[in-house]
Amino acid sequence: MAVWALLKGRDMTKHEILELPGCGCEDAPQTKSLLPVSEALQQIRQATGRISELEELPVDETLGRVLGRDVQAQIMMPPFDNSAMDGYALRRGDCPQEGPFRLPVVQRIAAGQAAQAPLEPGTCTRIFTGAPIPAGADTVVMQEQVQLAGGMAVFGRAPSEGQNIRRAGEDVALGDVIVPAGQVITTRELAAITGAGLAKVQVVRKLRIAVICTGSELAHAGETLNPGQIYDVNGPMLKSAVAAIGAELVHQSECPDTKQALAAAMADASEIADLVITTGGVSVGEEDHVHGAILQAGGDLKFAGVAIKPGKPLSFGRIGRALFLGLPGNPVAAFVTWTLFAKPLCQRLSGAADGLRTARLVRADTPLQHKTGRCEYRPATIVGRDDQGREVVHLGPQVHSAQLAPLVGCDGLVRLPGDVKELPLGSMLEFLPFEG
Numbered sequence: 001m002a003v004w005a006l007l008k009g010r011d012m013t014k015h016e017i018l019e020l021p022g023c024g025c026e027d028a029p030q031t032k033s034l035l036p037v038s039e040a041l042q043q044i045r046q047a048t049g050r051i052s053e054l055e056e057l058p059v060d061e062t063l064g065r066v067l068g069r070d071v072q073a074q075i076m077m078p079p080f081d082n083s084a085m086d087g088y089a090l091r092r093g094d095c096p097q098e099g100p101f102r103l104p105v106v107q108r109i110a111a112g113q114a115a116q117a118p119l120e121p122g123t124c125t126r127i128f129t130g131a132p133i134p135a136g137a138d139t140v141v142m143q144e145q146v147q148l149a150g151g152m153a154v155f156g157r158a159p160s161e162g163q164n165i166r167r168a169g170e171d172v173a174l175g176d177v178i179v180p181a182g183q184v185i186t187t188r189e190l191a192a193i194t195g196a197g198l199a200k201v202q203v204v205r206k207l208r209i210a211v212i213c214t215g216s217e218l219a220h221a222g223e224t225l226n227p228g229q230i231y232d233v234n235g236p237m238l239k240s241a242v243a244a245i246g247a248e249l250v251h252q253s254e255c256p257d258t259k260q261a262l263a264a265a266m267a268d269a270s271e272i273a274d275l276v277i278t279t280g281g282v283s284v285g286e287e288d289h290v291h292g293a294i295l296q297a298g299g300d301l302k303f304a305g306v307a308i309k310p311g312k313p314l315s316f317g318r319i320g321r322a323l324f325l326g327l328p329g330n331p332v333a334a335f336v337t338w339t340l341f342a343k344p345l346c347q348r349l350s351g352a353a354d355g356l357r358t359a360r361l362v363r364a365d366t367p368l369q370h371k372t373g374r375c376e377y378r379p380a381t382i383v384g385r386d387d388q389g390r391e392v393v394h395l396g397p398q399v400h401s402a403q404l405a406p407l408v409g410c411d412g413l414v415r416l417p418g419d420v421k422e423l424p425l426g427s428m429l430e431f432l433p434f435e436g
């Protein structure tokens with residue numbers, strides 16, 4: 001069933017994880033030998049265990065890492081009762097009826113100081129935001145409501161008890177889980193962990209990824225191209241993609257199109273990597289040696305061929321202790337399959353939440369055509385919102401899988417279901433943002 005058909009009757013005000021069944025390519029005769037995207041993802045999930053090795057790091061060096069153990073608060077937050085305002089701390093009971101009230105100012109407490117003595121009845125203390133509330137005081141009146149006259153604080157309206165006081169432990173109790181294991185540490189988690197009093201935390205060790213770009217036609221950027229050569233796009237692209245997910249690139253090489261050389265490179269890489277990624281050489285021509293090479297190197301293939309456009313030859317298996325992903329050579333196909341399959345695989349390996357959960361529904365700003373069969377992922381740009389506040393995306397015509405320009409500046413990928421030929425203007429489609 002097509003995604004957009006399922007959406008009729010959906011409550012668009014609810015936030016929910018998109019768990020859309022299939023993608024419309026299961027029954028198409030053209031895709032019989034190809035695995036539906038959802039099944040390919042399922043097989044990857046099933047075959048991927050979690051890395052158990054942890055390392056301890058100073059909190060300020062953990063950006064982008066996956067937390068290995070729950071972080072529990074070492075202190076209450078706030079750690080003591082303190083003032084939320086610059087003003088005067090007093091006893092509410094000293095202001096019983098209507099004002100004006102006059103209380104002598106007997107102390108001065110700034111943030112970072114301790115109260116010198118409990119607050120005597122009938123007095124008040126000058127206090128500043130973040131400063132500890134002296135024993136006996138239960139209320140803070142902000143300074144804008146107070147006038148000073150001869151050492152007395154004078155104010156008109158009776159305050160309510162407890163106003164402008166942040167109570168010890170009201171945000172976080174001692175031992176509360178501040179950040180759960182499996183959370184990717186962003187600036188926000190880093191701030192919360194630091195505030196809870198931890199200097200070091202346990203994170204999952206970095207994933208080790210090997211990237212082997214196959215192709216006798218590949219030259220490095222900056223080199224003069226000989227006839228028949230092209231620049232290696234996939235190598236630098238995947239190097240940056242690996243860095244962006246906080247993983248370690250433990251091996252990067254280009255390999256000529258021979259089974260022997262590839263088998264040796266893959267076997268070597270599998271000794272040091274959790275995941276060996278190849279690009280190219282994974283289709284059906286006699287110059288495509290990845291499948292033969294993985295078997296020769298003692299590995300096995302779990303699937304080869306997915307009903308996706310671009311990315312049809314995507315292959316998955318295992319070699320030694322490492323997992324294996326064979327991405328297609330065409331750079332757009334390599335990028336799309338990295339995004340849809342390699343990233344979730346890496347997230348699963350490190351115990352992080354699956355980034356595909358951030359997919360959401362958006363409206364198309366034009367009618368769309370799509371060749372039925374494989375489901376298609378097209379680069380898309382968010383262009384605004386409709387009158388109901390729903391995001392509207394623009395996507396161009398079908399992209400050739402070697403054509404990189406449409407990827408520049410766009411926000412994510414939109415899925416066009418495999419069994420739909422025409423999508424009318426305003427169709428609701430699944431959108432997977434690049435960030436996430």
Ligand SMILES: Nc1nc2c(c(=O)[nH]1)N[C@H]1C(S)=C(S)[C@@H](COP(=O)(O)OP(=O)(O)OC[C@H]3O[C@@H](n4cnc5c(N)ncnc54)[C@H](O)[C@@H]3O)O[C@H]1N2
Nearest residue numbers: 213215231232233234280281282283288312328329330333
């Ligand atoms: N007879 C068939 N031919 C092809 C089929 C098919 O089903 N039957 N599928 C096509 C599809 S779809 C794709 S995608 C490609 C993928 O093939 P491979 O993964 O084996 O990739 P290659 O043939 O090695 O390369 C494809 C293309 O990409 C260029 N390339 C390769 N590596 C890089 C790199 N690192 N940087 C930049 N460009 C690269 C390469 O020169 C080729 O032009 O197969 C179709 N054929």
Ligand code: MOO
Nearest residue numbers: 310311312333401
């Ligand atoms: O699947 Mo290929 O990646 O269409 O070009």
